[in-house]
Amino acid sequence: MTLEICANSYQSAKNAVKAGAHRIELCSELSVGGITPSYGLIKKVLSEINIETFVLIRPRSGNFCYSEVEFEIMKSDIQICKTFSCHGIVSGVLNKDRTIDIKRTQDLIELSKPLPFTFHRAFDLVPNTLEALETLIKLGANRILTSGQAVKAIDGLENLKVLQKQAKNRINILVGSGVNPENVKAFRDSGFTEIHASASTVILKETSDMFGNVQQTESNYDTIKELLKVISDAD
Known part of the structure; x- marks a missing residue:
């Protein structure tokens, strides 16, 4: 079972490597669901940390329906990530009715090649997940990050099983949202091969007296x- 850690900082990425995670999804601003990290962070992680690194391409928080300018930014970000030799891209685009924007998503997948492409949790907003899954298979996506359309993946387990059965090994189902050491066994025992977790705790960071201490999350x-102990232990 592959453990992907959603790392929102250099320190989070270091902690993931030290603990033995298999892959990271590099992003920033987890409090809003994640957005594209800075070029400086991408470069530092890829040059100094020896772990497979996928980069989230999302220009802002909010919905997943983007303007022409935002979409051009996304394409530029993918090209820059490739120059930094990242290992995969995580992104996706929806239409206003929350169906998959086929043309734009296809453009992102093609631009990402030869890197693998993960369609992110915008998938959990689509009106018909089985139809969307087939669309992404046809477009050439490699995996889907999903909670089974629940707030927490453990509550979407039955939906996730349906998606896994429909996928028939044509695309990977990457289970994410609220995955922790207490519930990960349920996903392992259900036959899922990839899980996504932030494994984060809240820490206080000191600032100047003007701003006081601020809370940040860190893997x-x-x-x-x-997590690794549970997914590797056999009953």
């Missing part, structure tokens, strides 16, 4: 180790 070494 936690011990939590990642616990």
